[in-house]
Amino acid sequence: MLSVSSLSVYYGAVRALDEVSLEVMPGEIVAMIGANGAGKSTTMRAISGLIKPRSGEITFLGKPIHRMAPHEIVQLGISQAPEGRRVFAEMTVMENLRLGAYVREHNKTAVQEDLERMFTIFPRLRERQMQLAGTLSGGEQQMLAIARALMARPQLLLLDEPSLGLAPNLVQTIFRVIQEINANGVTILLVEQNANQALRIAHRGYVIETGRIVLEDRAANLLNNPMVRSAYLGEA
């Protein structure tokens, strides 16, 4: 469904990604794990068109997308919940969610249904729907960012650290929600520090180190890989 081949990205003279190649099949959850600064977020940003690669190709459903503008990529069905809670601070929660559905605004009833679904998943957002997003607490903004990405009904959802700053019970909820969304036919590419949880729900995983993919396997195998266990699961 999504295929990234030999992707290299530079920030100025600094190489952030070095010939990264990865594949996401329809219906999969693919997890990308790695240390801070390894290039996980950069890969995400390249896929969603926020940065242009120096070389390499990204194709989505057979179409090359690495030269497209971010909004065109969203229209093709790739939606990203950015890291760092980039919500529209001066808009209400409701307005944020409606903007998430901007690319399919014409279908009013479906949008309404999805809003309802988001409020069921995140009851906290229902309580706060008329509040300005900027006044939400950090964790609530994180929920809003994820919900907004889902409102676009993407075929492929990019999640960058969805559990960041969330309470433990919500972390569990978020991962359950991710599985549910996936069961409803959305393919997911997931970047997580919480490697343990991420690999538990993922089908396959990639380990990225200093801009290179160093390991690729089924998630269950990665969970049992001694190298992964010591480096990313916090085990001695």
Place this chain on the structure above:
Amino acid sequence: MREKEPAMPTSLGRMLSRVGIVLLILIGAYVFNLMVNNAINDYVAEIIRQCGIAIILAVSLNIVNGLTGQFSIGHAGFMAIGAYTGASITYWVEMAYFHGNNQNLSLLWLLMAMLGGGVTACICGYLVGVPSLRLRGDYLAIVTLGFGEIIRVLIENSAEISPSLKFLGGAVGFVGADGSYQVPLISNVFIIYATAAMVILLCWNLKFTTHGLAFMAIREDEVAAEAMGIPTTYTKIVAFVLSAFFAGVGGALYAHAEFFQPITFNFILSMNYVIMVVLGGSGSITGTTLAAIFLVVLPEFLKPVQHRFGLPDAYRVVIYALLLILTMLLRPQGVFGTGELTLRPLLGRFGKKRNSHPASNVDNGITAGTSVSVAPASLKRTWDTATDAAGDPILVIENLSKRFAGLSALSEVNMCLRKGELVGLIGPNGAGKTTVFNILTGVYEPTEGHIVFCGKTIAGKRPSPFVPRITRVLRDTLFGGVGGWILGTILATSILPSSTHNAHILEVEHVLEGIIAFGVTVYAFIVSWRSNRYLPGLLPHQMAELRISRTFQNIRLFANLSVLDNVRLGAYLRRSTHLGDALFRSERLRREEQESIHRARELLARFNLLRFEHELACNLPYGDQRRLEIVRALATQPKLLLLDEPAAGMNPQEKMQLMELIQRIRNEFDLTVLLIEHDMKLVMGICERIYVLDYGRIIAEGKPEDIRNNPEVIAAYLGEDHLSTPAEDSNSNRIGIHDVEEAS
């Protein structure tokens, strides 16, 4: 840092070297003056003078727009004030002593004019700055824009405002009371360039001290600057006033260099200086200087080009504008960015900094896994610890409530931290944890309740003692009186028929004036008496001064300052020097700066960050940025450290190191720590006690194992499918508590 400092030159030697610099500037300017006078035609000499004045104005604007990151676009207004004040001074002197014969005016009088122009501009800068610099964002731009225009219009219509101002000459220029006066053109290349060099030197002195860093910290992040104990409003006003002073001096020089009219100091002139700062690189003194020269000279160079192709005049302006657009597109941060052009690369090893110690000497901080090392006694905190014995309550939060426009964020929160404790504050997202931090650091004032820190009430209603209260009340009453009198005059004259000859009406007018003035004064007194019953809440920088320090949920480092400078700013709070010391590089300041750099490097070395010292903070890896933020907070020498989700975004390995780090600083720095965190492994692993907040209320408090098994906490926070297994030894400070996530 055991190595000996190089033998200190005597302070006499230092004095001489400082005098030497000034002499060098004077001689340089004098020689330059001779060269210009003897070898170059008048046209070029004129351009050279213009360059010098542009340098003074651009470099002074750079203090506000570049270093402090504000946006002033009315610089020409201050220049106009300086020009007119300066011209007035020489005019008066001439009329009084030389009876209109301006051949006798000496350099001394010009210096007086410059000083007068500077001081007047300075006062106006204060009046403009105080109301507008309290606000963040673009307000200053709007206010300064308006200010520049008001000054111009006021001078144009000066004769109508008061006949005594007729000598200013209105729109035609400064023509004196008889309309035929000409301002003596006594600003020569020598005085202009000596002044420009002095302005550059003073700004240069300022930029690389803690005082200058405080300006730049405001540019980088105002909230974080406050948290570091920098009074942002005050500092911005200082920067603004300083900048206005130099602009006034430059204006006075201009007045004695060229013919001027009010329209000379229009908006376009202000924008020219803004462009110089932006083009040269906001914050870069050398960049701004070069840009000033470039932009003055460029149009002159374009003249022959234009004549060559026989183009009309307008084309030159278009080319000029196109060049600017191109530069901004190709290099938006300005030619020099925030950096400076120095001779160091040219001088090579001779230009090496004297105090650059080999990093390996001190860079032996702990690495992950090593046990907590005991700090050498000399590195221990040097401030008073005698008064608070271990175990006494250091922070008491009583009945704290906070409501935002009807929304209740906190209600009746009670907490108590004992000295040296490591306490966790957990709870669902939006429960009010960060609000507690924000009240503790003076960002918000509580709606109800009190916070007592080290025996002192720091938040909540603090009854005002009589003296500060009555001082404020008297001040407000005085303002009320003046305002009431003005209001009364305006109202009385506009209500009553205007007849200055009717004594009866005049009397009524006076009575009415008196009544209105008295009424407003009494009103001001009553309102002020009531509202000053309590002291105003402490601001973030005052909380930092009381030794409460914090880190932020999403890292707020001063991104474009070096790692060393980030930590160095911790010394700002404890400084004993003032701005004057920085501008003139006093001996006291030199010692203090050396000490602050020394301390900062020591601190960095202890946390293994010294290898990054010259790196910009934003270029550090994520985990190191988080650590640097903690180190920066420690640099302010806090007693209470507030950590807001320090482990967010860290991987398990980094989290382990962080746990160790937090425990280590608590022990070595004699701290009390309050920690907000969602990572249960970390919280349960290192906290001695935990408070749980839900919907703004404390729902549980206790040791980690109690919290873990508390049904209410599990329901609200930990999650139902979290099966808690009792920890073997969770109360100790050891690391290695079971993984909560594993249990699910």
